[in-house]
Amino acid sequence: MVSTLNFEITQRPDFSMLKVALEAGQQVFAEPSAMASMSPNLTLKAGLKGGALKSLGRMFGGESMIVNTFTAGNGPGEVVFAPGHIGDTQHYRLTGGSLMLQRGAYMANSAGIEVTGKWQGAKGFFSGEGLVLLKASGNGDLFFNSYGAILEINVSDDYVVDTGYIVAFEDTLQYRVRNLPGLRGGGFKRLFFSGEGLVCQFSGQGRVWVQTRYVSPFLSWVNPFRPTKNN
Amino acid sequence: MPWNVIKVDKMLDPNQQFRGGVFHHSIPDGRIGADIRISPSEIIAEPSAEALSVMDPSEIARMPRWVIPLSECQVDLGGASGRMVFCRNKERDLTIFCEERGFAAVLGDRSGGMLSEQLHLVKKRQAGENHRFRFWLTVGAVATLLLGVIGYYSVLAAARLAIAAVPISMDEKIGSMAMQTIEKEQKLAADHPATKFVTEIVDRLKPHAAIPEMNFKVIVIQSSEVNAFALPGGQMVVYTGLLKKAETGEQVAGVLAHEMSHATLRHGLQRVSQSLGIVAAIQFLIGDAGGLLALGSQAAQTSILTSYSRQSETEADLEGARMLHEAGLDPESISAFFDKLKKEDGDIPGVLVWVSSHPLHEQRIESIAKFKSTLAKKEYGPLDLDLDTVRKSLQ
Incomplete structure (x- = not known):
């Protein structure tokens, strides 16, 4: 059964929560430990969705192999999901295409969608996005989360995004890893000291979702304040 | 029958449908999944049943079918996989795209080789770019590895020297x-x-x-x-x-x-x-x-x-x-x-x-x-x- 989910995203953007109202018999799938609250008539089943290979793909894409299935049994019910970290939740309706997701960005989906990993090779390694990206395809509703708020950018030609800020992009966009264009000349000095090393250049037509914060600089900022253990 | 013969037969099937999508400003979100056919003169895309099933009923009524005449089609390659074929109309406001195998071949066949030629040029250009990209990637990887190895041994040597001073x-x-x-x-x-x-x-x-x-x-x-x-x-x-x-x-x-x-x-x-x-x-x-x-x-x-x-x-x-x-x-x-x-x-x-x-x-x-x-x-x-x-x- 393909049908759209009745959902609401609240507390945006920093402490977003996703509330899904299920009709009797309807299902929603979510990453483990995302559930914050739910109606008592929902049943929860944990399992390797999409078989062992697809599950392995998810694991390499920075997600759990396990996907939880919430089913509304004898009547309507609702379930509330929360992302693991501070940040926004974004809805995307898949209609036959695919959406590429950054490692760990997956949160939940309706029936009709498959989530697995997609090997990126050297491109993934140098982009800092990881060797495997998540790929969601099919027809239905998909929910993903960001660190910080999410900006949606409509790319119609070329667009450059610093690698750590990419949350998701449509499969119609091609991406290449490159040195910041237009700043050549600076050479090595710029590459190593500007803090703007390699970037992703998207080309084609489609949408990119960019998060307003990047975890790694945040950790560098926090680190000096971290208490150290003293024996 | 050898497999390649089957493939050729399939390619020539006039009713073959491909799964892909359409970009057009009239579509909510600008994009929809579609079933694509290639007639002798046109590329025809219709919203797929699955795509319609996740749409609002009021939106479905507004979904037409989209047509690009082969004679004015401009092709391009791209997408996350690099293998997606994009067909655009002359005004470039309508794009029909497909990633399925065989789509490019049928497209070339129907257009009497004209679009194959275009696709070939695009491929050649991209291959050149990829080649350069790979070259620099390899140079980068080798340099990083070399630095790592040199670094490792210098650290070992430096450690020995440093200890004498402790x-x-x-x-x-x-x-x-x-x-x-x-x-x-x-x-x-x-x-x-x-x-x-x-x-x-x-x-x-x-x-x-x-x-x-x-x-x-x-x-x-x-x-x-x-x-x-x-x-x-x-x-x-x-x-x-x-x-x-x-x-x-x-x-x-x-x-x-x-x-x-x-x-x-x-x-x-x-x-x-x-x-x-x-x-x-x-x-x-x-x-x-x-x-x-x-x-x-x-x-x-x-x-x-x-x-x-x-x-x-x-x-x-x-x-x-x-x-x-x-x-x-x-x-x-x-x-x-x-x-x-x-x-x-x-x-x-x-x-x-x-x-x-x-x-x-x-x-x-x-x-x-x-x-x-x-x-x-x-x-x-x-x-x-x-x-x-x-x-x-x-x-």
Whole structure:
């Protein structure tokens, strides 16, 4: 059964929560430990969705192999999901295409969608996005989360995004890893000291979702304040 | 029928449908999944049933079918996979795209080769770009690897140099820190025959150590493990399992000389500085200093301080052999003990803790024998200590 989910995203953007109202018999799938609250008539089943290979793909894409299935049994019910970290939740309706997701960005989906990993090779390694990206395809509703708020950018030609800020992009966009264009000349000095090393250049037509914060600089900022253990 | 014949037949099927999508400003979100057909003159896309099923009913009514005449179609390649074919109309406001295999072939076939030509040019251009990209990627990867290897060996070399400048008191501090983490409930008293026995051996070897002022201390711990180790600064631990296993006092002396050499050659400190140095180098590259502190506190753990490289083991063998020689004991006592262990209990895992972390024992025996032959000929006396009494006291 393909049908759209009745959902609401609240507390945006920093402490977003996703509330899904299920009709009797309807299902929603979510990453483990995302559930914050739910109606008592929902049943929860944990399992390797999409078989062992697809599950392995998810694991390499920075997600759990396990996907939880919430089913509304004898009547309507609702379930509330929360992302693991501070940040926004974004809805995307898949209609036959695919959406590429950054490692760990997956949160939940309706029936009709498959989530697995997609090997990126050297491109993934140098982009800092990881060797495997998540790929969601099919027809239905998909929910993903960001660190910080999410900006949606409509790319119609070329667009450059610093690698750590990419949350998701449509499969119609091609991406290449490159040195910041237009700043050549600076050479090595710029590459190593500007803090703007390699970037992703998207080309084609489609949408990119960019998060307003990047975890790694945040950790560098926090680190000096971290208490150290003293024996 | 061979598979390629089937493929050609399929390609020529006039009603073949492909799954893909459409970009058009009239579509909510600008994009929809579609079923695509290629007639002899047009590319026709209709919203797929699945795509419609997830749409609002009011939106479905507004979904037309989209048509691009082949004569004015402009093709391009792209998408996340790099294999998606995009067909645009003359005004470039309508795009029909498809990633399925065979789509490009049928498109080329229907357009009488015109679009194949276009696609071929696009492919060629992209291949050129990819080629350049790969070239620089390879250059980058090789350079990174080279830097890593050079860095690794410089760190090892630098660690050795740096240690010479660190005072012995540092070894003692690290050693005491590590000693605190060792279970000492099973420690034998200082006046126990076994403790007296090993202390006596250490006292005899001490004057011949490379660093005579090092503060050697040895304790015996009740355990069936056949093991002994030295911590930086000269504190040593011997397990009773080893004393029970040894046949002669000389064999115990051999083990102790080897362990004392680890301390005087400052292998523990080398290990710490190497692992700190390597992690520091990696983290300098990555730009995160968090783990560095964690590793610093971890270094106090004995496992890091007492597992040495093959090179360190060989060095300790030879230095230990020298000490034995100077003390008037046979340098080959070192080989004798692990040779015995290997022969008797080689098949029993766990018995050989002391040997298993060490280099191939044939090589060791050989290098010790070779070293012995370079030493001045000397009459080696027996170690007049009573191991039997010690062993009886351990029953």
